[in-house]
Amino acid sequence: MIAELLKNSRKIVIKIGSNTLSNDDGTINKAFMQKLSDNVNDLMNQGKQVVIVSSGARIAGVSTIQRWRRKEDIHYKQALCAIGQVELMDAYRRVFETHEIHIGQMLLTREDFSCPNRTLNIRNTLFTLVDEGVVPVINENDTVCVAEIKIGDNDSLAALAANLWNADLLVLFSDIDGVYNKNPKVFKDAELLEVVTDPVHLLETIEVGDTNDFGTGGICTKIEAAKTVNYYGIPMVLANGKKENILTKLINEEEKATLFLPKSE
């Protein structure tokens, strides 16, 4: 079913989590980014349109200045994001340049999605970039956000962007194959849920564990994202971005993931 969806979807939002973007030592995984750009290029050559939502500014900041990794002070976190966002976009620019694809940065906040005027501007910019063959790379605007107004995780941001853009499919890349009945990092016998049709009640049937070092949202925000897009009839796939060429493998049915399928009317 995931293979069919990927083949048939024209407008795809791909969200990349911090854990997917980072190596085990906390540096940015540039090889992953190159592969991602190769995959996005393939999708675009098939006539598809792609919007990227990317986390990773903080890890990019840490790996750039080699300090403040354990600082919990919000201002240091924001400072790290300010430093890292530049590095992150530079890395994206370099990999997409190999395919002669331009990228466009969009830094957004939760407030932007509740203000009709801003929403319209976001929508228009998104459509213009994509129509012109540019790949928008969205991230939360960490420097203007304090805890109360932060969307807080890019899973929600990706879901809001997918709804705003009327995407056909939202793909979340994390470092696990999908949602399990318990944390697969802790329990070797955890079972992958291949299709979820009721994200609203999912948390009543699975156990949720911690996130990883650089993860922000954990599995709960991924389930929230599924609720948000499924409500608008958009399916969501949670897949393992750490696996090489995962999109191709999903299309060829060589890998498994979790599909959140909206209930048909």
Ligand code: ADP
């Ligand atoms: P990302 O940075 O990719 O957005 P997070 O670290 O925020 O990822 O969330 C994914 C993590 O959630 C997984 O690596 C896993 O350890 C953890 N997790 C906890 N419970 C579950 C579960 N039931 N199914 C899948 N993953 C889970």
